[in-house]
Amino acid sequence: MPFDQALHDRLAAIVGAAACIGDPADMAPYLREERGLYRGKAALVLRPGSTAEVAKVVAACAAAKVPIVPQGGNTGLCGGAAPHEDGSEIIVNMSRMNKVRAVDPVNFTITVDAGCILADLQNIAEDNGCLFPLSLAAEGSCQIGGNLATNAGGINVLRYGNARDLVLGLEVVLPDGRIWNGLRALGKDNTGYALRHLFVGAEGTLGIITAAVLKLFPRPAEIATALCGLSNLDDAIRLLNRARAISGDAVTAFELIPRIGLEMCVKHIAGVSDPFTDAHPWYVLIEFSSSRPDGALRGGFDALLGTAFEEAIIADAVIAGSGEQQKSLWRIRESLPEAQKHEGGSIKHDIAVPVSRVPQFIAKGVAAIEKHFPGARPVPFGHLGDGNIHFNISQPAGADRAAYLARWDEMSRIVHDIVAGMDGSISAEHGIGMLKVQELTRYKDPVELDLMHRLKRAIDPANLMNPGKVID
Numbered sequence: 001m002p003f004d005q006a007l008h009d010r011l012a013a014i015v016g017a018a019a020c021i022g023d024p025a026d027m028a029p030y031l032r033e034e035r036g037l038y039r040g041k042a043a044l045v046l047r048p049g050s051t052a053e054v055a056k057v058v059a060a061c062a063a064a065k066v067p068i069v070p071q072g073g074n075t076g077l078c079g080g081a082a083p084h085e086d087g088s089e090i091i092v093n094m095s096r097m098n099k100v101r102a103v104d105p106v107n108f109t110i111t112v113d114a115g116c117i118l119a120d121l122q123n124i125a126e127d128n129g130c131l132f133p134l135s136l137a138a139e140g141s142c143q144i145g146g147n148l149a150t151n152a153g154g155i156n157v158l159r160y161g162n163a164r165d166l167v168l169g170l171e172v173v174l175p176d177g178r179i180w181n182g183l184r185a186l187g188k189d190n191t192g193y194a195l196r197h198l199f200v201g202a203e204g205t206l207g208i209i210t211a212a213v214l215k216l217f218p219r220p221a222e223i224a225t226a227l228c229g230l231s232n233l234d235d236a237i238r239l240l241n242r243a244r245a246i247s248g249d250a251v252t253a254f255e256l257i258p259r260i261g262l263e264m265c266v267k268h269i270a271g272v273s274d275p276f277t278d279a280h281p282w283y284v285l286i287e288f289s290s291s292r293p294d295g296a297l298r299g300g301f302d303a304l305l306g307t308a309f310e311e312a313i314i315a316d317a318v319i320a321g322s323g324e325q326q327k328s329l330w331r332i333r334e335s336l337p338e339a340q341k342h343e344g345g346s347i348k349h350d351i352a353v354p355v356s357r358v359p360q361f362i363a364k365g366v367a368a369i370e371k372h373f374p375g376a377r378p379v380p381f382g383h384l385g386d387g388n389i390h391f392n393i394s395q396p397a398g399a400d401r402a403a404y405l406a407r408w409d410e411m412s413r414i415v416h417d418i419v420a421g422m423d424g425s426i427s428a429e430h431g432i433g434m435l436k437v438q439e440l441t442r443y444k445d446p447v448e449l450d451l452m453h454r455l456k457r458a459i460d461p462a463n464l465m466n467p468g469k470v471i472d
């Protein structure tokens with residue numbers, strides 16, 4: 001094995017003894033993987049404190065041919081930040097690099113270290129009178145470097161785009177240890193290839209992101225939120241279209257919750273109750289926001305829901321009358337993954353199809369599950385507004401968890417074939433990691449896959465940067 005005591009000492013000298021973790025018990029939290037699907041080992045965990053340290057670590061590892069796993073908040077859902085089982089890799093965890101380098105409210109930009117926690121970044125934007133719109137349930141622990149590396153999505157993609165759309169510049173340590181300083185805060189820059197986009201969504205396979213320049217937005221002055229009950233998904237799409245058409249682009253979130261999901265939340269999550277008197281097959285959490293301080297937003301929001309009710313597009317709606325009520329409606333949506341855990345094993349599919357085809361996808365998917373996996377319980381939920389559905393299937397009640405999860409690949413093949421047949425994506429926002437490498441090989445256009453392999457070989461010829469992730 002190329003990792004030896006001399007390299008250990010060199011790396012410890014670069015980051016300092018306290019940031020060089022070799023004790024198995026101390027390493028354990030860095031080896032834990034969100035879904036418990038992988039149990040890898042690492043030769044060492046390093047927590048560098050600066051870009052210069054990251055560069056020295058990477059150069060030393062490159063010289064010794066030791067592979068590296070970049071790691072942010074370790075909340076990823078595809079095993080991208082988990083080491084392999086052979087213990088040959090070094091984890092480079094970015095949590096010490098958590099400083100804000102600059103805020104420019106006039107330019108609407110913020111420059112941050114990659115290890116900044118997403119929620120901290122949102123708060124700093126707010127302190128400066130701005131909004132950083134990336135928002136997801138793991139925001140209290142995921143880092144902006146991880147968000148960029150996975151091109152994270154979340155609840156506001158419909159209005160503001162995903163992580164890729166929010167980045168203007170990057171600083172990256174390349175697999176040979178060189179630092180690429182692309183920290184430009186420019187709204188316009190047509191000077192050739194947009195290299196930053198190579199590293200966004202690369203899941204650490206092309207280099208370690210050490211800093212980023214991100215876009216800020218005007219802070220919303222008014223937010224209107226409602227949970228609507230609907231009888232079918234076609235009506236949900238009609239509601240979305242209507243909302244987008246009349247709101248002056250104010251729809252920031254449009255999230256789908258199925259009846260079974262709401263029931264699971266009510267059953268398992270403390271403080272969650274069904275806000276409706278009657279049961280509805282589907283629910284949509286809809287949110288408008290606007291930086292206009294004139295109160296016009298709420299009028300338009302109420303009018304939309306009133307007309308939708310009169311036309312029977314929605315069966316009922318609960319409109320939040322306060323910030324607290326907004327939070328409690330969001331709590332239902334955000335508790336769904338946790339509630340599902342209490343129902344045993346869940347086979348998950350993070351898919352996207354064109355928004356107009358979501359009803360067709362869910363109908364086909366549910367029919368296929370009923371046919372091939374009798375008793376399994378589909379809980380399709382998520383970002384309907386951008387076509388990204390978490391098509392998660394809970395095990396049949398009382399079934400054996402391990403036996404059910406053993407059929408993951410079999411079920412995914414069926415679901416992903418339907419997705420591919422609808423020009424969709426088998427990974428909308430969680431990435432590929434280790435989990436979907438084979439799936440990517442199967443579904444990606446061969447020319448596109450070939451280009452991806454060539455790019456990887458060009459930038460990381462020794463295959464030392466997060467090997468075995470994204471592409472084989």
Ligand SMILES: Cc1cc2nc3c(=O)[nH]c(=O)nc-3n(C[C@H](O)[C@H](O)[C@H](O)COP(=O)(O)OP(=O)(O)OC[C@H]3O[C@@H](n4cnc5c(N)ncnc54)[C@H](O)[C@@H]3O)c2cc1C
Pocket residue numbers: 034069070071072073074075076077079080081094114115135136137138141142143144145146147148149150151152153154155203204205207208209210337429430433466469
């Ligand atoms: C409760 C929960 C809810 C979630 N909701 C969403 C959601 O709505 N939308 C969504 O998109 N995701 C969601 N996720 C997934 C996850 O939070 C995101 O993928 C997040 O962006 C990962 O950030 P992280 O810092 O935890 O990265 P990690 O998990 O540490 O790493 C993820 C990948 O990025 C690489 N990486 C990390 N940091 C760097 C860096 N500085 N440079 C280069 N590569 C790096 C790693 O090698 C790995 O491949 C959720 C996860 C949980 C647990």
